[in-house]
Amino acid sequence: MRCDHCANDVPDGVFCTRCGAHQGTTGELAKAKTRSHRYAAHPAEHVVQPSVFTTIFPHLGHQKVHEFRWAFVVGLAGIAVLYVAGLIAAAILVAIFLVPVLYLIYLYEAQVYRDEPATVLGFTIGGGAVVGLVLSLIVRALDNPYPSFGNPLHPTSINIGLLLFLGVLVPVVQEAVKPLPALFLPKRSEFPETVDGLVFGIAAGLGFSVAESLVAFSGALTGLPAHLAPGNWIYDLVTLAIFQPLVQGSATGMVVAAVWRYRRGRLGQRELGGVAMAVIAHVAFTLGTRTLSDAGVAQPFVLIWQAAIVGAMLIYVRYLLHHALLEEAAHMGFAETVCPNCHMHIVASGFCPNCGVALTAAPTSVKRARKPAVAKS
Numbered sequence: 001m002r003c004d005h006c007a008n009d010v011p012d013g014v015f016c017t018r019c020g021a022h023q024g025t026t027g028e029l030a031k032a033k034t035r036s037h038r039y040a041a042h043p044a045e046h047v048v049q050p051s052v053f054t055t056i057f058p059h060l061g062h063q064k065v066h067e068f069r070w071a072f073v074v075g076l077a078g079i080a081v082l083y084v085a086g087l088i089a090a091a092i093l094v095a096i097f098l099v100p101v102l103y104l105i106y107l108y109e110a111q112v113y114r115d116e117p118a119t120v121l122g123f124t125i126g127g128g129a130v131v132g133l134v135l136s137l138i139v140r141a142l143d144n145p146y147p148s149f150g151n152p153l154h155p156t157s158i159n160i161g162l163l164l165f166l167g168v169l170v171p172v173v174q175e176a177v178k179p180l181p182a183l184f185l186p187k188r189s190e191f192p193e194t195v196d197g198l199v200f201g202i203a204a205g206l207g208f209s210v211a212e213s214l215v216a217f218s219g220a221l222t223g224l225p226a227h228l229a230p231g232n233w234i235y236d237l238v239t240l241a242i243f244q245p246l247v248q249g250s251a252t253g254m255v256v257a258a259v260w261r262y263r264r265g266r267l268g269q270r271e272l273g274g275v276a277m278a279v280i281a282h283v284a285f286t287l288g289t290r291t292l293s294d295a296g297v298a299q300p301f302v303l304i305w306q307a308a309i310v311g312a313m314l315i316y317v318r319y320l321l322h323h324a325l326l327e328e329a330a331h332m333g334f335a336e337t338v339c340p341n342c343h344m345h346i347v348a349s350g351f352c353p354n355c356g357v358a359l360t361a362a363p364t365s366v367k368r369a370r371k372p373a374v375a376k377s
């Protein structure tokens, strides 16, 4: 059949395998082409949906996403058990490492690094951790004693200079340096897709987040007795396990994705908006958290603020990635393959004709298993 949107002859299907347009929809042509109701990395979801796993783990098919969700829930339950048992230092450690360790497993699972695992992991997670350690120690030296993230044990006082330093300057500097390791990745040309850049950026941001949190909570980790009454630590634990890594990861993901788009000559308002979003949301997160905590606002409201910022960031990441995937699924050549999302045997080019997933976001093993085929129309 002939696609109404890109005018190519393509195999029958709900989605055009060349341009990804949703053929089944009646109504406006533009709507079928941008298909915002069918997120390109995970077509069962809308683009505007603050889902964590289908956003920052874009290479995972439907089933794998569930496995990662469960692993995350188990991790959170583990933190809750440690908290209730009064093992706060252990709970803090698990919280700091939970999302970054899941990400490491994801990178391995999807083989995003192809043949260069050591280089890619070193320049993303490793590089981010080194940059995070250096920067956090500098900030700590400039502002001693280091007031930790919304720590209820810290005395509440409002100091405008300190607030602007820690709430505005530090996040802006962090956004400038966090992407550096991913940008200096050797053999970058082997990873031309924006989805790769996004994942490398998120990995660097998560590496940074680990180092930053370890420095921020080093006092608690070394100074707390092994066992103590749980108290108010649960709020810090939620921030550490969920919001802190998501802010650091998604912000750097957007910045690095924008650089990848620039290298492809596709830097537009959407990408510049992503960089602005990364900086503004990060400042809003840090400044808002500090201001609300200093003003004595109840901790659950601080968490709601953090959740709102993270939700907005995740939606922007999806919006960026969705359009990058739609534009970049260039003609990959028709091939016989198994869809990583719906598991159908398909003859496809850039998109699965059945579920519409962008095959540029498929795990490397799926990409390598493509067998060239003759187009049937």
Ligand SMILES: [Zn+2]
Residues within 6 Å of the ligand: 003, 004, 005, 006, 007, 008, 016, 017, 018, 019, 020, 021
């Ligand atoms: Zn088409």
Ligand SMILES: [Zn+2]
Residues within 6 Å of the ligand: 339, 340, 341, 342, 343, 344, 352, 353, 354, 355, 356, 357
């Ligand atoms: Zn499919």
